[in-house]
Amino acid sequence: MLPRYILKRLLGAVPTLLILITIAFFMIRIAPGGPFDEDKALPPEILANLEAKYDLDQPLVVQYLRYLGSVLRGDLGPSFQYTDFTVNELIAEGFPVSLQLGGTALLLALVFGVAIGTIAAWRQNTRLDYALMGSAMTGIAIPNFVLAPLLILVFAVYLGWLPAGGWGGGAAGNMVLPVIALALPYMAYVARLTRGSMVETLRSDFVRTARAKGLPEWKILCKHSLKVGLLPVVSYLGPAAAAILTGSVVIEQIFGLPGLGRYFVQGALNRDYTLVMGVVIVIGVLIVVFNLIVDVIYALIDPRIRYE
Amino acid sequence: MSTQTGTIPSFDHAAAASGRSLWQLAWRRLRRNRAAVGAAIVLGFIGLMVLFGPLLSPHGYAEPHWDRISDPPALATGHYFGTDSIGRDLFVRTMHGGRISLMVGLIATGVALLIGVAWGAIAGFVGGRVDNLMMRIVDILYALPFMFLVILLMVVFGRNILLIFVAIGSYIWLDMARIVRGQTLSLRQKEFVEAAQALGVRSRVIIWRHIVPNLLGIVAVYLTLTVPRVILVESFLSFLGLGVQEPSTSWGALVSAGAQDMESAPWGLFFPAAFLAATLFCLNFLGDGLRDALDPKDR
Numbered sequence: 001m002l003p004r005y006i007l008k009r010l011l012g013a014v015p016t017l018l019i020l021i022t023i024a025f026f027m028i029r030i031a032p033g034g035p036f037d038e039d040k041a042l043p044p045e046i047l048a049n050l051e052a053k054y055d056l057d058q059p060l061v062v063q064y065l066r067y068l069g070s071v072l073r074g075d076l077g078p079s080f081q082y083t084d085f086t087v088n089e090l091i092a093e094g095f096p097v098s099l100q101l102g103g104t105a106l107l108l109a110l111v112f113g114v115a116i117g118t119i120a121a122w123r124q125n126t127r128l129d130y131a132l133m134g135s136a137m138t139g140i141a142i143p144n145f146v147l148a149p150l151l152i153l154v155f156a157v158y159l160g161w162l163p164a165g166g167w168g169g170g171a172a173g174n175m176v177l178p179v180i181a182l183a184l185p186y187m188a189y190v191a192r193l194t195r196g197s198m199v200e201t202l203r204s205d206f207v208r209t210a211r212a213k214g215l216p217e218w219k220i221l222c223k224h225s226l227k228v229g230l231l232p233v234v235s236y237l238g239p240a241a242a243a244i245l246t247g248s249v250v251i252e253q254i255f256g257l258p259g260l261g262r263y264f265v266q267g268a269l270n271r272d273y274t275l276v277m278g279v280v281i282v283i284g285v286l287i288v289v290f291n292l293i294v295d296v297i298y299a300l301i302d303p304r305i306r307y308e
Numbered sequence: 309m310s311t312q313t314g315t316i317p318s319f320d321h322a323a324a325a326s327g328r329s330l331w332q333l334a335w336r337r338l339r340r341n342r343a344a345v346g347a348a349i350v351l352g353f354i355g356l357m358v359l360f361g362p363l364l365s366p367h368g369y370a371e372p373h374w375d376r377i378s379d380p381p382a383l384a385t386g387h388y389f390g391t392d393s394i395g396r397d398l399f400v401r402t403m404h405g406g407r408i409s410l411m412v413g414l415i416a417t418g419v420a421l422l423i424g425v426a427w428g429a430i431a432g433f434v435g436g437r438v439d440n441l442m443m444r445i446v447d448i449l450y451a452l453p454f455m456f457l458v459i460l461l462m463v464v465f466g467r468n469i470l471l472i473f474v475a476i477g478s479y480i481w482l483d484m485a486r487i488v489r490g491q492t493l494s495l496r497q498k499e500f501v502e503a504a505q506a507l508g509v510r511s512r513v514i515i516w517r518h519i520v521p522n523l524l525g526i527v528a529v530y531l532t533l534t535v536p537r538v539i540l541v542e543s544f545l546s547f548l549g550l551g552v553q554e555p556s557t558s559w560g561a562l563v564s565a566g567a568q569d570m571e572s573a574p575w576g577l578f579f580p581a582a583f584l585a586a587t588l589f590c591l592n593f594l595g596d597g598l599r600d601a602l603d604p605k606d607r
Contacts, residue, residue, distance in 0.1 A: 023448065024452055031459045133592065189533055193529060231490055232526050239483060280452070287451050302493075306497070
């Protein structure tokens with residue numbers, strides 16, 4: 001049943017992405033401002049030439065159909081702002097960086113978040129629980145743009161243990177601080193969600209049965225309860241993974257990293273239409289794929305879940 | 309036969325609701341939870357401060373004092389929290405910013421609660437094509453460029469604080485919908501739902517009376533995570549110049565302004581951050597208290 005479901009969902013991804021591209025395309029174009037707005041208005045002849053070069057003088061529907069055609073051929077078009085690059089090149093350059101950073105951060109957030117949440121639920125309403133959840137809440141309350149400079153100040157400026165920024169070709173030392181700054185809020189989210197759901201799970205009948213037959217506590221926690229208790233975390237991970245893997249503007253700016261996140265905000269502010277569309281498509285594909293994985297994991301952790 | 313029909317026990321919802329209802333029990337248990345009650349009291353205090361705090365100060369939130377730029381906190385000058393880089397009183401600004409942040413937090417979270425729970429529960433319970441359609445809509449909304457939505461809303465309706473609520477609310481319910489749907493997929497297969505279906509209870513009633521109450525625990529936890537997210541999204545929008553407009557402010561905007569001068573004028577970061585953190589801590593403990601109180605197994 002499951003392979004058929006996966007195939008159906010993958011086929012369903014095509015119209016989903018098509019609708020996404022259509023809505024995003026027109027939304028971006030209807031928004032006021034254009035890619036060639038500058039403090040000093042361009043002479044009309046130059047503007048007309050520029051617009052003709054990028055097909056912007058055509059009716060919107062024609063532009064849309066041409067764009068769709070080139071996307072289907074795998075060509076995301078030229079960037080308006082980075083004039084020497086195509087969007088494909090920009091994404092091919094930025095995405096691996098975001099992927100490496102985001103993947104490491106995601107793994108870190110998942111492992112520590114689940115562990116912290118499980119321990120807190122296991123010792124519910126004790127001092128240990130309050131301390132763990134208190135620190136998790138601190139992690140959520142401190143915004144990225146405060147945490148990242150603080151980390152740089154302590155570990156790079158005062159202690160001098162790690163570089164303050166830069167990518168260094170993905171050297172381990174350069175990754176430590178941005179990964180921590182990126183992972184901490186997600187870790188806190190995962191910990192809170194895990195605790196909430198584990199508290200409920202640890203009260204269910206099957207856990208009582210497992211205790212009654214004398215199973216060791218770690219086995220009850222790790223083998224029996226976590227499987228059920230992780231359900232909300234898995235739900236949260238689909239969109240969270242897509243978000244974390246496409247990079248964070250704030251982190252990339254503060255640490256000076258060449259990732260994908262900055263393109264989204266810069267592209268939006270500069271009306272770099274093709275660049276924004278390219279990033280939207282990358283995010284869309286990731287979301288479709290991760291949410292499909294999430295739905296498959298549901299069926300694996302709870303065999304009663306059916307999708308017909 | 310005809311005499312028998314009268315004795316078949318029918319499931320009477322009115323009778324089931326009387327006695328100790330879920331909400332009465334929950335309220336009783338919540339009041340016994342000391343951490344939750346303490347958190348509620350502190351939250352109430354913060355709410356009062358935010359509403360009436362500016363009356364305690366001789367200064368306004370927008371008036372600059374050019375002779376007192378980046379003053380440290382002092383009782384003598386009436387600048388209890390110091391002043392910012394153009395000499396505006398930070399005590400009044402923190403209270404004023406709290407109104408915006410708390411309002412954004414409450415309204416957007418309310419939207420997330422209403423739409424997210426209904427959307428997720430219906431998609432998860434009905435399943436099949438309806439589920440597929442509803443969740444694909446969520447996928448599309450996730451991937452849409454949020455900033456263009458904000459820019460568009462502003463162009464169409466003009467710059468307005470209400471728009472920020474709408475924009476954030478329209479985006480923040482998506483996570484809630486996914487989490488609720490995931491839980492519902494699992495709950496739908498439980499024995500008590502099967503029993504209700506066997507009794508002929510209508511789907512709408514099953515969702516409302518059997519599915520939703522079982523979701524409340526994780527919903528309460530996720531709500532306490534949504535409020536800080538909303539407040540931070542708002543600060544990000546303000547940072548880009550799309551959120552609240554100077555001289556008006558919010559906690560997020562104050563924290564990000566304070567973070568820029570955190571070495572020379574740490575009070576600019578400390579006080580708004582402390583209020584933000586205190587609010588989030590209290591929401592956290594209140595949320596956990598609510599979760600415990602709503603847990604039907606915990607009598």
